[in-house]
Amino acid sequence: MIRTRFAPSPTGFLHIGGARTALFSWAYARGHAGSFVLRIEDTDLARSTPEAVQAILDGMAWLGLDYDEGPFYQTRRMDRYRAVIGEMLAAGTAYHCYMAPEELDRLRGEQRQQGLKPRYNGLWRPEPGKDLPLPPAGVQPVVRFRNPSDGMVAWDDLVKGRIEIANGELDDLVIARADGTPTYNFCVVVDDRDMGITHVIRGDDHVNNTPRQINILRALGAEVPLYAHLSMILGDDGQKLSKRHGAVSVMQYDDEGYLPEAVVNYLGRLGWSHGDEEIFSRQQFCEWFDLDHITPSAAQFNTEKLNWLNAHYLKRAHPSRLTALVRPRLAGRGVTITAAPSLEAIIALHQERVANLNELADVAEVFYRDLQPTAELLTKHLTPGTLPLLQSFVADLPAIPWEAAAIGALIKACVARHGVKMPKLAMPLRILLTGQEQTPSVDALLALFPREIVLKRLAVGMQADVLRGSAH
Ligand code: GLU
Numbered sequence: 001m002i003r004t005r006f007a008p009s010p011t012g013f014l015h016i017g018g019a020r021t022a023l024f025s026w027a028y029a030r031g032h033a034g035s036f037v038l039r040i041e042d043t044d045l046a047r048s049t050p051e052a053v054q055a056i057l058d059g060m061a062w063l064g065l066d067y068d069e070g071p072f073y074q075t076r077r078m079d080r081y082r083a084v085i086g087e088m089l090a091a092g093t094a095y096h097c098y099m100a101p102e103e104l105d106r107l108r109g110e111q112r113q114q115g116l117k118p119r120y121n122g123l124w125r126p127e128p129g130k131d132l133p134l135p136p137a138g139v140q141p142v143v144r145f146r147n148p149s150d151g152m153v154a155w156d157d158l159v160k161g162r163i164e165i166a167n168g169e170l171d172d173l174v175i176a177r178a179d180g181t182p183t184y185n186f187c188v189v190v191d192d193r194d195m196g197i198t199h200v201i202r203g204d205d206h207v208n209n210t211p212r213q214i215n216i217l218r219a220l221g222a223e224v225p226l227y228a229h230l231s232m233i234l235g236d237d238g239q240k241l242s243k244r245h246g247a248v249s250v251m252q253y254d255d256e257g258y259l260p261e262a263v264v265n266y267l268g269r270l271g272w273s274h275g276d277e278e279i280f281s282r283q284q285f286c287e288w289f290d291l292d293h294i295t296p297s298a299a300q301f302n303t304e305k306l307n308w309l310n311a312h313y314l315k316r317a318h319p320s321r322l323t324a325l326v327r328p329r330l331a332g333r334g335v336t337i338t339a340a341p342s343l344e345a346i347i348a349l350h351q352e353r354v355a356n357l358n359e360l361a362d363v364a365e366v367f368y369r370d371l372q373p374t375a376e377l378l379t380k381h382l383t384p385g386t387l388p389l390l391q392s393f394v395a396d397l398p399a400i401p402w403e404a405a406a407i408g409a410l411i412k413a414c415v416a417r418h419g420v421k422m423p424k425l426a427m428p429l430r431i432l433l434t435g436q437e438q439t440p441s442v443d444a445l446l447a448l449f450p451r452e453i454v455l456k457r458l459a460v461g462m463q464a465d466v467l468r469g470s471a472h
Contacts, residue, residue, distance in 0.1 A: 002034030003198045006060075006067075007188070009041045010052035013249030014059030016301070017203060017233050017241065020267045024230065024294075025201045026065045027268070030286040037195050038070035043187055045075075059250035062260050064282060072195070074187050081182035084190050084220070085143055085175060093219040094175060096141035097124040098133075119171045120144070143176035145186075145216055153211040158228035158291040160204070165211040173212050189213050193222040199291075204229040228291050233270060234300045241301060257329075257356030259317065262310040271299035279312060311355050319348040322360065329361040330368070340450045341367045349440045349448060366434045367448065371457060373435040381427040381437075384469040387462065389418050389425050394458050402451050408443030432461030 004025040008018055029036035040056070042048040057071070088094035099107075099120070108118035124132060125146060135141070147170050154164040175186040182190075188209070192200060207229050217224050235245040242248070253263050264282055272295070274280070274288040314322070323344045330337055337343055343364060350363045393414045400406040415425050426442045433454065439445050446454055461467075 001198070002029055002032040003037065003196050004029045004034060004201055005037040005039050005070075005192070005195060005197050006065075007039040007041050007191070007202070008056050009044065009047070010049060010056055011044065011047040012052055012055075013251065014056045015241075015248045016250060016267070018056075019059060019063060019250045019263075020233065020270055021202055021230060022060060022065050023063065023264060023267050024228075024272070024289065025199075026067075027286045027289040028199060028201060028291065029068075031289050034198075035068040036066075037072070037197070038067040039072045039074070039191055039195070040070075041074050041184075041187070043074045043182070043184065048075075055249065055251065062251065062254055063264055064260060069195070072191070074191065077187070077191070078182070080194070081187055081190055082176075082180065085182065085186075088145070088175075088219065089143065091219075092126065092146065094143050094145050095124060095126050096135070097144045097172075097174075098135050098139045098141045099123055100139065122172065125172060140178040142174045142178050144172040145175050145212075145219070147172050147212070147215055153214050155210065155214060155224070155227055157207075158199075158226055159231070159294045159296050160207070160229055161296070163207065163210070167215070170212060170215070173216075175216070185209050185212050186216065189216045189220070189222075192225060193217060193220060197225050199228065200225050201228045201230065201291075204231055228294065230294065231271060231296060231298045234298050236301050236303055238300060245301070257358035257360070258306070258310050259313045259325075259357070262306065262313045265313075266306045266309050270301070271295050279309070307355050314354060314356070314360070315352045317351065319344050319351065322347045322351055322357070325357050326361050326364060329357060330364060333361070333365060335365050335368050337368060341448045341453075345448050349444055353438075353440065363434075363436075366436070371433070371435050373431045373461070377431050377435065377437065378464050378466050381431050382461075382464055382466045384467060385420075386424065386428050387467040389414060389420065390428060390458060390462055390467075392417065393425065393429075394455065394462075397451070397455060402447065404441075404443045404447040407446045408441075411443060428461070429458075433457050 006018075006022040006025045008014065008022075014022075026036050028034070038060070040053055042053070053071075060067070085094060089096070097120070104120065107121060111118045124141075125144070126132060148167045151167050152164050153167055153170070154162060156162050173185060174183055176182050191197075192213070210227055210229070214224050233241045235241045237245075239245075250263070254260070261282065264285070265280060268280065268285045268289070269278065272289065273293050277288070280288065326347060327337065327343065330343075346364045346367055347360060350360060354360045354363065393410065396410055396414070400410055411422070411425055411429075415422055418424075427437070429442050429446065430436060430439045433445065433449065449457075
């Protein structure tokens, strides 16, 4: 039974790198009928906040990454960590160290001066036949892990291949501070063991922790999970992804009008591949996802590709779903959405032409607000010669059935009667109704509006100075 986990530290947003780690862990469990555990690593009390926990939960919910167990909070497991520390002290795999912090600093300073790697000197480490100093009075000891002194610690990383570290390189790690609180690496180990994690999929900033964690797991007699360390994500410019690159929080993609399935699809391909496949559903991803096809090199973010995927999913989304997503965006802009024109019809006509939900809101907005086309567009597309065309179009408009085909027929008849080309009428209609040069076909566009609004916008437009020649 495969068990994976996502173990974020709630110190900020759910950023894009964390989201990818969560996605890979989730998909691996889902694709193998396993379990996916959410664990909040909130022991750093100074940096963890409830808002950051909420941001993680919101981000995962938005991406559709559901978990089978948790969220488990490390701060609620302190008794458990203390119990394990007690067991290790009793078993001799951990020991009390009374070295005062100042003494440790002094030791490290000396080692540095001698060009040595600063490290604990093992003063309080029990060894067979060694006499330990007497514990000084009034000093609260830390607890150190008794790291194996010889040999190597090695693992076959599922992304990076074999990694070996000499135990001699590893210090006796502090696992409990003088105040009794357990330290980071120790909590991770106890949790991964208690939660029965089989595959640890995480960022490669944790590679350095892995040999220590493996040694502690072994000391506990626990099975060592498999590790897959994901390479980092670089920004579009090839630099380490940071706030400078704009959208770092997953929820910012929501704000910017991306659909979650586009972000999931995009993140799925970021450092993983399945042949040449670029477009896949969440479910397809879970079926295909494996750890053999993760690239060990850093993945580079490509905003253009994300935009392309977003446009792809926008085209295919049901208009009613997009309507529900655009509605609050319009409300946020103070737009009152009336029954006519129908928002869903507006969206159905435009969803193939936009890159994101905000652009969809932009086009929808002009249908509900009084419009003031720019002077520049009016001068470009309207001339005194346009006026008779509009007048004859408006004169016939009340009599036709209100649907695209009849409107289209009227436009054709009108330009034929005046002996002009289609754009001579179509462009002024576009400008006066939407203030835009680029719109879907003009007959379908007009049919979206109630007839009275078309008549009203055209009447207002026909007052434009350029039509009366006074601007010339
Ligand atoms: N809490 C760690 C982080 O947010 C992850 C630890 C782990 O996955 O082992 O970077």
